[in-house]
Amino acid sequence: MDTNIRICGEAGQGVQTTGDLLTHALAAAGLHVCATQGYMSRIRGGVNSFDVRIGDAEVLGARVPAELLVVFTREALDNCRSSVAEGGLVLFDGQADDGVIALEMAKAAAAAGGSALMANAVAAGAVYALLGLDLGSLRAALSKQFAKKDESVARTNIACAEKGAELVAARRGAVKCPKPGQPFGAVVSGSETVGLAAAVAGVKVVSSYPMTPSTGVFTWLAGAADRYGIVVEQAEDEIAAINMVCGATYAGVPAMTTTSGGGFALMAEGLSLAGMCELPAVILLSQRPAPATGLPTRTGQEDLLFAAHAGHGEFPRAIFAPGSLAQAYDLTRRAFETAHRWQTPAMILIDQFLADLQRNVAPMDETLRPIDRGLLDVPPADYRRYAVTKNGVSPRAIPGAGPFVITDSDEHTADGHLTEDLAVRVEQQDKRLRKCKGMLAEFLLPEFYPAPAAEVLACWGSTWGPCREAVDLLRAAGRDVCMLHFGQVWPIDGRRVKPMVAGRKVTMVEGNATAQLGSVLKGAGALGRFKAILRYDGLPFTGPEIAERAAGRVKS
Amino acid sequence: MSARKAEPVGRMNETAWCPGCGNHAILKTLDAAVAEAGLDRRKLMLVSGIGQAAKLPHYTDANVFNGLHGRALPAATGIKLANHELEVIITSGDGDMYGEGGNHFLHAIRRNIGVKCFVHDNQVYGLTKGQASPTSELGFVTKIQTHGVVSVPVSPLALAIVENATFVARSSAVVPEHLQKMMVAAIRHKGFALLDILQPCVTFNKVNTWQWYKQRVKELPAGYDPANRALALETALKWGEEIPIGIIYRAERKTFEEQQPALAKGPLALTYGK
Known part of the structure; x- marks a missing residue:
């Protein structure tokens, strides 16, 4: 089960501050959190949105309906109201209305002894109350956020959050919240x-x-x-x-x-x-x-x-x-x-x-583990930077330590000096391009999720999360479908990808208008005919959207 | 081939320069300046862009990065940041530095990165066969500028002074002893050094010839104060019957690399992984 909270307002109103605060606090509360953002190219004004989607299991992307919409302006309300899920609520810094709870955030912040800037804490407190959550993790997140400032800053912010919760106390728990587990990992x-x-x-x-x-x-x-x-x-x-x-x-x-x-x-x-x-x-x-x-x-x-x-x-x-x-x-x-x-x-x-x-x-290793630069320990006296080798890689030395390291953007000899000797040109170009073979051998194979199936939704890069969610939705509905995700998109070893997709119905899912990976796969001889689900309106795919389009309910 | 391979890599034997080109004199002078300054050739790093001047690094004994047209400065900046113990000298032409690379010129000066920029300024494009350069004089006729150049020439030295460069000098291929002095002074300067080297192009510039420069270049008077910025600017703008040569402006400012905490423990390339 998951719940989507959307925060909308003008740039500069604290959409991001509120979103970041909720993201960290809700993660600390023991929920799985996935936060995504959409903003306009301006410093102030417009309608920016910040989605905090929380679940009792991994959440991998965004979805359109929001159970709770927090809006700072009338424009944002008008803009985002249609995305409120059935039975969902709106928290509005303005007038109450059907399904809209009025909360004058700046005023509430002032009442709690805070400044207008602390309206964000008021909003977060109110969200917590509507979700029926204990304020503990929010208080902790605020203390952490302002740890470097005077202790009174955190204290006032916490008072603002409490004020926000108090003002919507009558609707406590009105928005369904996934069951928190043990807090884990880091945002x-x-x-x-x-x-x-x-x-x-x-x-x-x-x-x-x-x-x-x-x-x-x-x-x-x-x-x-x-x-x-x-x-x-x-x-x-x-x-x-x-x-x-x-x-x-x-x-x-x-x-x-x-x-x-x-x-x-x-x-x-x-x-x-x-x-x-x-x-x-x-x-x-x-x-x-x-x-x-x-x-x-x-x-x-x-x-x-x-x-x-x-x-x-x-x-x-x-x-x-x-x-x-x-x-x-x-x-x-x-x-x-x-x-x-x-x-x-x-x-x-x-x-x-x-x-x-x-x-x-899961926390990522922050310890410095420098990669191997692949340098010669002691370059020989007759060192040549572009010596011709079998795999195309010449022994590498760096300047300053011994023999000269000579390099040129012109075609060059093994010495590194410019040349117009056309035989040398061919020799050097062949040498450079020989690396392709070795690089192809290291090609990172795409991965199936959860396992190969009759239908394949093939994607690359960031579409991984939404596509995986779509596969889960489709499989729950009985479809024999899987995801094939490419973490390396160049060069593609077509000979190894071909058997992975052979005999399966492939649909490319890509954030562009022309199915670019599809054409790369075709060019690599890995893929023949394919269908495509494409999106290029500037917004990311969502899992439900891909599932719906793959199911054929919406034309692609 | 195999016998040759046993030898260390050094300079190319033949240059691609016309007989009588100012580049020959600049190369010879550079070799003399490197010797006079006592530089360790293994740590000598010559960087260039594209053009006839930019081929110079191949014709001496040094590490060479002969990169893209106009991009010697950012490449040299990257090299200096990776290993600030290298003596990084750029040798490139006026088109490379003041035309294609103009933006980098402005910003390298602001950084005061410790690279020495020797600009072979012959007021014409040689390698592409005779078009106007950013320093060509008004009215200079070429196969492209058929009615003569109508854009005013850049004043690289004045520009550098306005930009708070810390070493701004001019010399010429026609006065090698003076040029050598300037090169050594630039090498010894801490921070960014601009040395504009007036140089005849015997093939494509029939106006600014050996004779033309010889008659005009004049050393700065004894007692000239290169710390006086207003005077320096005035001097840098002098052009015509008399062209001043020498260290026109000099100032002290922290170098870019001195202000990088990451470089405190020594060159990044040498302390890597330690």
């Missing part, structure tokens, strides 16, 4: 998870230009820089960012840049440089709807083909697309390892949905 977001995994993997230079929805990872790394010994630099543009990464990797440290589609477009030449100079550049590409500026704060999975083909010329690369938070942690590390093992760029593809997604999950 983390997708952005935080990727940032943490990169820091743990030993990233030492991060240079980026801020761009939604990638900024969360950048910000997290800046906050962790002192703890992990990372230089974090806000570059003047994305071109500088990727070229700094190229320079830093050449000189011997794992380095990364974070960006979104438009910024990544500017990085295309630098990506090609990393391919040519065989640099282990790592790029976090957090997707949003495009073309051009598109829908800056919304979500989408439109850049798979772009990521796979960006950069002029031909060179190997690997692209990982995590679904769960645990996978975001694992695959971020894998991206660094792959980039270093094969001395070529690797990318991590997430999107606004996963970046902002928060869940309480």
